[in-house]
């Protein structure tokens with residue numbers, strides 16, 4: 293089985309987000325980057341599947357050279373090889389086009405993404421890739437088993453869960469609970485140094501969307517304190533003052 | 538500008554977010570029409586509910602093979618409808634189902650897509666800009682869509698319902714798209730409001746000590762007609778299911794009222810909830826960072842404070858009925 297795992301390089305979750313250049317750029321001064329947490333889940337799941345059934349796991353990232361630290365980390369966790377498409381990931385559509393180009397002739401059985409990249413929060417890449425490749429896609433999965441050339445998944449749906457199957461090849465997106473992320477060990481880190489990392493140039497596509505300006509969310513003015521001995525007063529304030537109940 | 542809405546329903550009932558999507562479409566359509574696409578079997582009396590919010594036409598595909606969801610087939614039906622209606626803008630609710638379909642429709646129509654939209658578009662000549670949160674709510678971005686056809690996946694509870702009664706003409710449509718996914722089992726929690734759509738959310742953190750103490754959180758949510766949520770450690774320890782985990786690595790929510798109890802207010806938690814309209818924080822530590830993001834705060838022990846609030850909420854509900 294051949295699995296392609298898409299990894300997004302995102303600011304560490306403790307990052308205090310600010311913007312520069314007239315609020316047109318994300319300020320990455322001093323920002324630490326991590327592998328998108330959902331992508332760690334799909335990577336770990338891909339390793340579990342290939343360990344059980346044989347096969348290889350390739351990780352792919354669309355990004356400039358500074359993402360290679362996290363690509364090496366994915367190799368240290370256990371991926372067999374890696375591909376970096378040398379381009380700024382301008383939007384999800386553009387990213388998916390680059391990955392689809394690699395996936396369509398790669399002979400992969402499964403392409404895995406995260407449910408959402410925690411930077412731009414689109415949750416689009418799974419669906420975009422599935423359509424570009426003409427493959428079935430199952431998003432936000434919490435379970436996957438491969439049986440008789442089929443993926444049998446459990447996925448979150450609005451207000452519940454669905455068990456659903458589709459033939460391979462397919463695209464899936466990982467949700468929390470799919471598995472527990474693996475942490476690289478010393479041996480993995482050493483091995484990662486010599487694993488193949490191929491750099492490809494992008495196909496030139498114009499992006500369809502562009503961020504024109506960023507803004508900080510409005511700050512809360514001040515917090516009105518209510519005495520704990522008189523906590524029931526809250527309900528009155530929520531009704532008469534805040535008008536939310 | 539013709540606008541097409543995917544009108545999602547669950548087992549024959551439209552969700553509130555579907556009516557929000559129709560209201561949203563009506564607001565941008567000007568004098569042109571709003572067309573809704575409905576897939577799967579549903580009572581015809583239900584279809585006319587869409588007219589109440591301004592849909593003048595309903596395209597209904599009732600072929601039984603689409604009663605269960607398949608992203609590829611649904612996207613194909615929606616894209617054909619968009620072409621037939623020459624729709625310039627498609628509005629889809631950013632539900633789990635919408636998240637599956639909207640990107641596929643975008644590829645079919647070579648359309649630019651923005652997911653998680655929280656504003657009406659600003660349209661000026663050829664420029665078309667919508668707003669969405671980025672970095673899980675730590676920032677907001679204005680995104681310009683530069684294609685002819687535009688797809689907006691809108692966040693539930695970010696646009697109010699507006700009635701605009703219209704007689705919706707109902708038209709049947711057919712498709713030959715073959716579903717690839719086979720639904721084997723669906724388990725839905727009934728009688729509970731899904732977290733992403735709730736207007737009121739009562740949430741608990743590690744301060745509650747253990748899952749056995751969640752009764753008060755559920756009771757308050759139930760009295761107020763809200764949903765329950767929790768912090769990440771609470772779901773990591775399996776005190777509550779992962780579908781209740783809110784924050785940067787959980788669900789991002791935008792209710793009118795978020796009541797956080799026994800939660801410290803870590804940056805990753807705040808990221809997912811800070812766009813709530815009103816935030817109430819109950820914590821025994823006056824230095825808890827959450828108070829900085831709150832509108833109302835109570836410094837106290839949840840085990841003493843919550844019973845008083847539940848009592849007051851019961852009295853309030855009894856008097857307002």
Ligand SMILES: Cc1cc2nc3c(=O)[nH]c(=O)nc-3n(C[C@H](O)[C@H](O)[C@H](O)COP(=O)(O)OP(=O)(O)OC[C@H]3O[C@@H](n4cnc5c(N)ncnc54)[C@H](O)[C@@H]3O)c2cc1C
Nearest residue numbers: 298354381383384405406408409412413414415416417503
């Ligand atoms: C300098 C710079 C400028 C940017 N400007 C914009 C902009 O104007 N508009 C905009 O929307 N975004 C912009 N981005 C964000 C970047 O393009 C995002 O990675 C991309 O939009 C995908 O994020 P998403 O939230 O849309 O992905 P989602 O659809 O939420 O991602 C889901 C999954 O797709 C995969 N994935 C996502 N991104 C990548 C990637 N780069 N490589 C491999 N797999 C990936 C992962 O598996 C991820 O879990 C910019 C980034 C940089 C560095």
Ligand SMILES: Cc1cc2nc3c(=O)[nH]c(=O)nc-3n(C[C@H](O)[C@H](O)[C@H](O)COP(=O)(O)OP(=O)(O)OC[C@H]3O[C@@H](n4cnc5c(N)ncnc54)[C@H](O)[C@@H]3O)c2cc1C
Nearest residue numbers: 742743744768769784785786799800801805806821838839
């Ligand atoms: C990569 C990463 C991603 C993360 N993503 C998320 C996320 O998406 N969502 C999320 O929530 N967290 C996330 N976290 C975790 C986050 O950093 C915090 O650890 C977490 O939010 C703390 O949960 P808590 O507030 O329930 O617990 P604690 O921080 O332990 O806080 C408990 C609070 O309860 C109060 N308390 C205790 N007893 C009482 C009492 N009797 N009455 C009243 N108050 C009481 C305490 O004063 C304290 O403030 C993430 C962390 C990392 C590293």
